[in-house]
Amino acid sequence: TLCVFTVTLTSMQKVLDLHHDAAEGSEIITSAQDRIIRVWGITTGALLDWIGVMDSVVSSLAVHQRTIISASIIANQLKVWQLDYNNKHRSKTFIPAYCPLVVLSKDGDTVFYVKEGNKTEVFTWSSSEGLRSGIMDVSSEVCCMELAQQKRLLFCGLRTGTILIYPLDFAPETLCLPPPENLPMVRSMAISPREDQIAVAYEDAVCLFEITSRDSFPCVDGPFESYSLCLLHSPISAMALLSDCRLLYGTFGGEVVIYDFKSATAAELDHHGAAITCITMSNWDAQALIGSQDCVQKLWNLSPVLLNHTMEYK
Secondary structure, three states: OEEEEEEOOOOEEEEEEEOOOOOOOOEEEEEOOOOOEEEEEOOOOOEEEEEOOOOOOOOEEEEEOOEEEEEOOOOOOEEEEEOOOOHHHOOOOOOOOOOOEEEEOOOOOEEEEEEOOEEEEEEEEEOOOOEEEEEEEOOOOEEEEEEEOOOOEEEEEEOOOOEEEEEHHHOOOOEEEOOOOOOOOOOEEEEOOOOOEEEEEOOOEEEEEEEEEEOOEEEEEEEEEEEEOOOOOOOEEEEEEOOOOEEEEEEOOOEEEEEEOOOOEEEEEEEOOOOEEEEEEOOOOOEEEEEEOOOEEEEEEEOOEEEEEEEEOO
């Protein structure tokens, strides 16, 4: 029998007896609200190993020899883990689960992320090394991030309306786009396919900037165009900037709108039942895939603008 005690500064109380058949058992497997399975040594109390992070809180564990089976009451699957492996092959650290903001380099080697509860630091993760490779301190809470893949520029939109730009090839240099006079929060950003323009959505307007360079050093000029949003307009939640200066965006209210900066015209394409969460363009701007919180994805042709396909998940 294995006894579990609650220990305080003044008392120790037995709360549970765990009966098992293996008299030679030397390890105990636990799960916790942090979604990590831990392996403890009974005789020393030392943490021997951990498995994480789970997709959901583990509610039940079964152990057979060196195999662990985990289950959750809120997930329709079982997971099987093998404890016999070479520890040299596992990463010593990992990217925290449920990061609110994550961007990934095209080659998959570098990840930039912001932790939940601390949005004033941007962390850099090296996939090839399996280690955190850097931290960038930010003056205010980061609300959105975009990465210009070819020009290697990381854009961070802040709650204060400022946009910080990190030239990854010129670290630790930092560029700054000052906020508009009313200091609106930066809601979303989108970079054009040629990486020569970036659209920035504030609370009350969308502005178009030009990404250029001077003496081989990157710079951002503008805004050269702006699109005012009415007071009743739901905040923008996701955007995509096309190469022909059209902007496709979705809102927290579920609207999907396409705006042409050249002709200064807007047209509402669709209205989902919940917030638009993502907009992804095809390689040649021919199609756009739009996802929303109502578990509906829609594929749109953009020249001409026509609904191609609808996918719904339950």
